[in-house]
Amino acid sequence: MSNIRITKQFSFETGHALYGYDGKCKNVHGHSYKLSVTVIGKPISDNTNVKYGMVIDFGDLKKIVKEEIVDVFDHATVFNKNTPHVELAKELQKRDHSVLLVDYQPTSEMMVIDFAEKIKQRLPENIKLHALRLQETDSSYAEWFASDN
Template sequence: MAKIRITKQFTFETAHALYGYDGKCKNIHGHSYKLDVTVIGEPISDLQNAKCGMVIDFGDLKKIVKTEVVDKMDHAIILNKDTPHIELAETLKASGHNVVLVNYQPTSENMVIDFADKIQNKLSKDLKLHSLKLRETETAFAEWFASDN
């Protein structure tokens, strides 16, 4: 049977700061991110399976991406745990803010790598994560392709 790619788009609001950056992005600021998740696989051919004809139920893909990415990142502040921003993070956490500490500079490029690992680990073995596209703005995005990695 043919391999088919399906894509679902997700949106979330996240703030971040790039420690050591030489421009405005060194300051805490936010984005309305859009994440396109594309998986590849063969449609289920078993007529007895309620999901016959699907590569993956869009609802099942939604559960994975929401759990692994969206619910953690939406309305959070992402900061690199290995920078002086850690003091700011502790202050924000103490004030009740949702702070996500990561072990990388929270650029779109590094975020999409992180998301790819998290999503692929939750997909069934018969599916493969094909690509991710993370839009930081309407005109700027980072892409990850399994074929490149």
């Protein structure tokens, strides 16, 4: 049976700031992110299996990405925990804001690497993460491909 790639798309709203950056993105701002998740595998060939003909049930993929990424990042503000933004983060948390402190500069490039690791850990053994595309604006996105890593 052939390997088939399937893709599911997600969207979420996230704020961030790039500490030390020399442009406008040093300021806290947000994006309407669009995340495309592509996995690869062989469709189930056992016609007695309720998932017969599927590489992975889109609902199962949705559950993984929703739990690992969307529910965590949606309407949160992301800061690199190794910067002075930690003080701002603490103040926002005191005011009951959703704040994520990460080990990296929260660029699309670094976020897509983080997302790839989280999703790969949750996929069934026979399904591989093929690619991610994280679109930050209408004209800007970062991509991660398994073949490059």
